[in-house]
Amino acid sequence: MEGRLRETEAGYRTLVERVPPTIYIQRPREGQTAVYDTTFMNPRVEEILGYPPRRFVEDPHFWDNVIHPADRERVLAEDELSDRTGETFSIEYRVIDEEGRAVWVRDEATLVRDDAGESLYWFGTLTDVTERKRAESALRERATLQGFLRTCGHRDGAGGNRRVLLAGEQVAVRDTRLPGKGIVREDLAGDNLSR
Numbered sequence: 001m002e003g004r005l006r007e008t009e010a011g012y013r014t015l016v017e018r019v020p021p022t023i024y025i026q027r028p029r030e031g032q033t034a035v036y037d038t039t040f041m042n043p044r045v046e047e048i049l050g051y052p053p054r055r056f057v058e059d060p061h062f063w064d065n066v067i068h069p070a071d072r073e074r075v076l077a078e079d080e081l082s083d084r085t086g087e088t089f090s091i092e093y094r095v096i097d098e099e100g101r102a103v104w105v106r107d108e109a110t111l112v113r114d115d116a117g118e119s120l121y122w123f124g125t126l127t128d129v130t131e132r133k134r135a136e137s138a139l140r141e142r143a144t145l146q147g148f149l150r151t152c153g154h155r156d157g158a159g160g161n162r163r164v165l166l167a168g169e170q171v172a173v174r175d176t177r178l179p180g181k182g183i184v185r186e187d188l189a190g191d192n193l194s195r
Contacts, residue, residue: 025122089107
């Protein structure tokens with residue numbers, strides 16, 4: 001029986017320590033709103049942010065201090081709202097990793113209560129969403145550029161190309177109304193608009 005219990009415990013530990021998101025547990029401080037003690041942080045946090053899990057457990061202010069300054073107020077306000085209402089905490093924000101880079105995370109936590117409905121702890125996950133945020137940003141930039149190119153420049157009489165000045169350089173842009181053609185920018189050497 002004891003052997004089976006140890007085996008089950010080892011299985012749960014492996015699961016919690018190796019799943020892709022970082023898993024954490026925070027206990028609310030008695031009588032304080034949105035003030036927590038992190039009692040568990042799995043090792044995945046080190047892979048994502050470079051900080052060992054013990055930093056989050058040993059220093060109660062560490063987590064708040066690594067939130068990107070531009071996001072801190074928004075995150076802490078959401079944290080306080082979730083703490084007061086008991087609703088799921090779910091937000092995306094930037095954290096500064098050990099090397100000083102901004103890492104986008106999705107932070108989701110659920111309040112775990114006892115049978116009497118009293119708050120026990122927040123059980124949460126942090127997932128690195130930096131690559132998704134970069135892709136979203138690139139798509140927004142492309143849409144902005146496409147909108148800009150549709151409204152700027154003038155048509156050249158031969159071929160329906162547009163001439164546009166971007167950063168002082170003349171650029172040819174093929175007409176986006178041609179079937180199957182996207183925007184194609186070509187830096188010009190001289191006046192090669194008829195290419």
